[in-house]
Amino acid sequence: xxxDRFPVEATHIMMFARxxxxxxxxxxxxxxxxxxxxxxxxxxxxxxxxxxxxxPNYFLRPKVGQPWFGSGKEPTGVKRDAGGGGGGGGGGxxxxxxxxxxxxxxxxxxxxVTVRPGKTWEKEGKRSGKLVFSETITEYRDQNGELVVTxxxxxxxxxxxxxxx
Amino acid sequence: MALKASQLKVGDTYTECLVEDLKRTxxxxxxxxxxxxxxxxxxxxxxxxxxxxxxxxAHGMLTMGMTGRMLTNYVGDGRLTKYGVxxxxxxxxxxxxxxxxxxESVEDGIVNLKVETxxxxxxxxxxxxxxxxxDS
Numbered sequence: 001x002x003x004d005r006f007p008v009e010a011t012h013i014m015m016f017a018r019x020x021x022x023x024x025x026x027x028x029x030x031x032x033x034x035x036x037x038x039x040x041x042x043x044x045x046x047x048x049x050x051x052x053x054x055x056p057n058y059f060l061r062p063k064v065g066q067p068w069f070g071s072g073k074e075p076t077g078v079k080r081d082a083g084g085g086g087g088g089g090g091g092g093x094x095x096x097x098x099x100x101x102x103x104x105x106x107x108x109x110x111x112x113v114t115v116r117p118g119k120t121w122e123k124e125g126k127r128s129g130k131l132v133f134s135e136t137i138t139e140y141r142d143q144n145g146e147l148v149v150t151x152x153x154x155x156x157x158x159x160x161x162x163x164x165x
Numbered sequence: 166m167a168l169k170a171s172q173l174k175v176g177d178t179y180t181e182c183l184v185e186d187l188k189r190t191x192x193x194x195x196x197x198x199x200x201x202x203x204x205x206x207x208x209x210x211x212x213x214x215x216x217x218x219x220x221x222x223a224h225g226m227l228t229m230g231m232t233g234r235m236l237t238n239y240v241g242d243g244r245l246t247k248y249g250v251x252x253x254x255x256x257x258x259x260x261x262x263x264x265x266x267x268x269e270s271v272e273d274g275i276v277n278l279k280v281e282t283x284x285x286x287x288x289x290x291x292x293x294x295x296x297x298x299x300d301s
Contacts, residue, residue, distance in 0.1 A: 012198070015194075015197070015198045016198040016199070016230075018194060018198075019191070019194040019195040019197065019198040019199070019227075019230070020195065020227060020230030020231050020233065020234060021183070021184055021191065021231050021234065022230070022231070022233070022234040022237075024234070024237065024238070024242070026242045036242055037167065037241070037242070037243065038242050038243040042242060042243055044230065044233055044234070044237070045230075045233035045236065045237065045245055045248050046226055046229050046230040046233050046248075049199050049201075049226050049230075050198055050199045050200055051200075052199060052200035052201060053199075053200035055200075058200060060200075060201050060202050060203045061200060061202050062202060069204065069211070069215075070202075070204035070208045070211050071204065071208050071210040071211040071214075071215075075210050075211055075214035075215045076211055076214075076215045093225070093252075094224070094225040094226065094252055095225075095251065095252060096249070096250065096251045096252070097225070097226065097229055097249065097250055097252075098247075098248075098249030098250075099247065099248050099249065100246070100247050101245055101246050101247070101248075104243050104245075152249075160217075161216060161217040161218055162218075162255065164218075164219055
């Protein structure tokens with residue numbers, strides 16, 4: 001499977017760090033970063049999740065000229081069960097996420113992202129009906145073909161929205 | 166500011182407040198940088214009227230990202246070798262979160278940590294583990 005090209009950029013790292021409420025200078029201040037053990041700006045631990053930005057077909061991003069299931073004139077822009085992921089009456093939620101760091105990405109890296117499916121399993125949930133879990137393994141390799149981060153995500157589709165008690 | 170193996174004991178803990186009164190705008194910021202524009206996180210009308218939830222709720226990965234700040238503040242920058250979590254309960258606007266790392270073992274220059282993030286009602290919203298390189 002051809003991987004998406006994920007250029008790691010300093011501005012994206014700065015904005016990502018802000019979005020997870022992390023004001024550590026190593027994520028935006030090059031002069032400060034030079035004085036640290038690492039010696040340069042690095043990406044926060046969960047930054048590679050933003051490779052979704054570089055997946056041209058990512059299903060949770062509105063695309064020009066295509067229906068979008070979020071609200072506009074109406075509470076949803078698509079007919080029932082036309083929307084992908086997290087749509088009406090339950091849908092997809094993120095259950096687990098695991099990272100193994102071979103090193104931490106830095107500005108200038110150009111990562112190649114390859115995704116392969118893992119296991120699938122089912123469970124009966126008290127608060128949301130039948131749960132279907134599916135695993136995805138994502139490898140992020142750098143411009144030299146070296147593995148940088150290995151990620152394993154588990155998504156769950158629920159029969160109905162999770163009860164809030 | 167890296168940790169030293171000789172100064173760590175099993176059961177040591179480190180806690181940080183991740184956020185007080187989580188704002189919807191923070192969810193918008195996370196959607197914008199991560200690229201996950203699922204309306205469940207930013208679109209109150211869709212989420213309440215179509216998806217059937219009481220309000221928008223945080224991306225699990227936002228909680229994992231904020232918990233990551235607690236970890237890197239504790240173990241030092243660039244030191245994490247593993248970090249994994251389960252999302253055990255949803256996080257809502259208005260929530261206040263605290264996160265704790267607990268030392269489970271220290272061996273071969275690696276500290277293994279248990280990681281837990283709780284909300285203002287003491288419910289666990291994220292539970293997991295991390296490993297990091299430490300100095301001798």
